[in-house]
Amino acid sequence: MLNIEAVDKVYPNGTRALDRVRLEVQQGEIVAVVGGSGCGKSTLLRLAAGLDQATRGCIMLDGETISAPHECVGLIFQEPRLLPWLTVAGNVGFGLSHLPRVKREKIIGDVLSRVGLADYAERWPRELSGGQAQRVAIARALAPRPKVLLLDEPFSALDAFTRASLHEHVLDLWRALKPTLVLVTHDVEEAAYLADRVVVMRPRPGRISSVFDLDLKRPRDRYGADLEAAKRRILNALDQSLRERSAGDELVPAAAI
Amino acid sequence: MDAIQQRDAAAEAASPVTSQVRSSRFGVRFVLGILLPILLAIGWEFAVANGYAVGRLMPPPSRIFKTLYDLAATGELWRHIGATLARVLAGFLLGTIAGTIVGAIAGASRITKEILDPSLQGLRSVPSIAWVPLFILWLGIFEESKIALIAVGCFFPVYLGVLGAISSVDRKTVEVGRMFRLSQFQLVRRILLPAILPAYILALRQGLGLGWMFVVAAEFMGASEGLGYLLVDGQQLGKPDQILASILTFAILGKITDGLLAAASTPFLTWQDAFAPKN
Numbered sequence: 001m002l003n004i005e006a007v008d009k010v011y012p013n014g015t016r017a018l019d020r021v022r023l024e025v026q027q028g029e030i031v032a033v034v035g036g037s038g039c040g041k042s043t044l045l046r047l048a049a050g051l052d053q054a055t056r057g058c059i060m061l062d063g064e065t066i067s068a069p070h071e072c073v074g075l076i077f078q079e080p081r082l083l084p085w086l087t088v089a090g091n092v093g094f095g096l097s098h099l100p101r102v103k104r105e106k107i108i109g110d111v112l113s114r115v116g117l118a119d120y121a122e123r124w125p126r127e128l129s130g131g132q133a134q135r136v137a138i139a140r141a142l143a144p145r146p147k148v149l150l151l152d153e154p155f156s157a158l159d160a161f162t163r164a165s166l167h168e169h170v171l172d173l174w175r176a177l178k179p180t181l182v183l184v185t186h187d188v189e190e191a192a193y194l195a196d197r198v199v200v201m202r203p204r205p206g207r208i209s210s211v212f213d214l215d216l217k218r219p220r221d222r223y224g225a226d227l228e229a230a231k232r233r234i235l236n237a238l239d240q241s242l243r244e245r246s247a248g249d250e251l252v253p254a255a256a257i
Numbered sequence: 258m259d260a261i262q263q264r265d266a267a268a269e270a271a272s273p274v275t276s277q278v279r280s281s282r283f284g285v286r287f288v289l290g291i292l293l294p295i296l297l298a299i300g301w302e303f304a305v306a307n308g309y310a311v312g313r314l315m316p317p318p319s320r321i322f323k324t325l326y327d328l329a330a331t332g333e334l335w336r337h338i339g340a341t342l343a344r345v346l347a348g349f350l351l352g353t354i355a356g357t358i359v360g361a362i363a364g365a366s367r368i369t370k371e372i373l374d375p376s377l378q379g380l381r382s383v384p385s386i387a388w389v390p391l392f393i394l395w396l397g398i399f400e401e402s403k404i405a406l407i408a409v410g411c412f413f414p415v416y417l418g419v420l421g422a423i424s425s426v427d428r429k430t431v432e433v434g435r436m437f438r439l440s441q442f443q444l445v446r447r448i449l450l451p452a453i454l455p456a457y458i459l460a461l462r463q464g465l466g467l468g469w470m471f472v473v474a475a476e477f478m479g480a481s482e483g484l485g486y487l488l489v490d491g492q493q494l495g496k497p498d499q500i501l502a503s504i505l506t507f508a509i510l511g512k513i514t515d516g517l518l519a520a521a522s523t524p525f526l527t528w529q530d531a532f533a534p535k536n
Contacts, residue, residue: 051435069438081433085451085528094447095437124528144437 001027002048002148002180007057009043009206016205017043020057023199023208027147030174030181032191033199034234036242040206041184045150048182049075061148074146074179076154080133082125088112088136089121095144111139114176115169131162135169142173148180155190164222167194171218188238192230193222200234202241209241316498321505324498328487338506340483341472344400345514348407348475349468353461356412360419370420381413386474393478403475410471411464418460422453455529458522462515469511484510 002025009018017040025031033041046052048059050069059066061073069075082091089108096104112118115135125133134154141149151170155163171194174181185191191198195214202209214230221227298318305312312320328334363373388409392402426449434448476485484503491499 049436051432069436071438075436077429077432079429081429083430083433083448083451085454087528094433097447126528 001025001062002182003060004044004048005057005060007044007047007054007059009040009047009052010055018047018054019205019207021201021206021208025148025180025182027180028178029197030183030195031197031199032183032185032195033201034185034188034191034238035201035206036186036203036238038206039201039203041201042152043206044201045075045152045182045184048148049073049150051075071144072147074141074144074149076134076137076141076149076151078153078156080125080130080137082128082133082136082140084125086125087121088117088123088125088128091125091136092121092139092143094140107143111143112136114142114173115139129162131158131166134158134166138166138169138173142177142179145177146179148182151181151183153185154183156186163190170194188231188234189222192227192234193220198230198234200237200241202244209244210237212237314497316501320498321501324496325502325505328499328502334506337482337484337487337503338510340480341476341485342510344403344407344475344483345465345468345472347400348404348471349411349465351404352408352411352468353415353464355408356415356460356464357419357457359412360416361423363416364420364423370424374420377413377416381417385409385471389474389478398479403472403478403480406475407468407471410467414463414467415460418456418463419453422456422460423449425456426452454522455526458518458526461522462518465514465518466511469507469514473507 002023004021004023004025007018007021008016010016021040021044023031033044035041043052047054048066050066050073053067061070064070066073082088083094086094089105089112092108092111093104096107099107108121109118112121115138117132117135117139120128120132120136125136128136138154155166158166167190170181173179181194183191183194192214198212198214199208200210200212201207212230212234216226216230301310301312301315302317302319304310305317316324325334328337359373359377363370363377385406388406389402392405396402396405430452431444431448434444439447472483473485473488476483477489480486484506487503488500491497491503
């Protein structure tokens, strides 16, 4: 279980990126975090990845505090961030260097075929399309078998068709390996299609404004009525959180005077 | 899914064609590039042979090649080439090692850069020939002062190349290494070194080029052998064919050593799209 316990994050320039954010994510759950830009959703993910430190509060994985990158936590960035000097296989095996070669190669072959790129092991990253590169990045993050996989808007730079096919890849992987997925996105449809739970955040300071449980059976129909209804609820909540903020913004200078 | 695989197959089919085009284009470019000097050489040869020009100060190609052949036949040419090559390589090696180490130290942190870089930039703006009197006083007129001068010439491009490459390494790539919990040492070996390698090799090639420039200056300051000595000797004895023969040898040697350096580094850079055309 991933526990985010009353986390604050204040940047050195004084920006309050996160303000008392609490969230519990069960093992094997898919949680989507949505919100406008500047609501701290990426900051939250970087804290959970151990790349940054919380100013107050802590993040625990199964009772263990996360203060640096953890072997059970994988992160997929917005861009593939493949290492151009390694082949696809080299990239996927990047986090497995402690394993003997035979075992490493078996895992690489296995995860590559799971993302449909078994024939691409010896290719260079520059030879891949954007969608393929992001699939390699997913394979790389999955290769060490993390319990928790964090995804930071991983599909936002892709075209709609490629994005939809990547959604299926991620769901297949999730069904097979059951990692906990925490997905940051600004795409409400993506959140509603993939997640068990959708967390809506509002900006300045970044806070959780509402949480939706989506009890929709899988596989889901991307264009089904229940998904549409869920999307509408999430969008309304987002809208409202933004309106609250602008009302709050008007009040602040008045109070300061 | 199927459409994606189809698109991949299409991209695959397209790649061999482009490499064929590239190699035939290289042939055409080679011919075009060599056309002008060949035409000029033939024209000059013709003009001198038919009495339209004297060719005393600017000997025709045949005489230059004859001089070159005679020098080679007596074994003198090889002695001079050997001496010059040894100086260039020694100076290049010293300058490269120093440039790499100092560049790495300066690139290691903002503080070290702010301490080292201004002084080095100041030294860099000194014309390197200005060091000659000092090096002669310090190191004498023999090999040491010559190699030191060449090393100074090689040092700066290598230093700047290493420093620039380190500071331009993408923070995002480093973050990938952090996510996989690499130690500082592993971060250097598995992320930093491969990331700076292309820029480093480019800097080495620039350093080697400057090494060839500085060896001439070094050999002007009094040498009894070497291609620079041949130049001075040709000037003093009024033998323009010998001067041109050594210039030609410089050009060929410079090109060969640069080509060897580039070829030796290619296996490490196959991943890089832009490398081959830049040659």
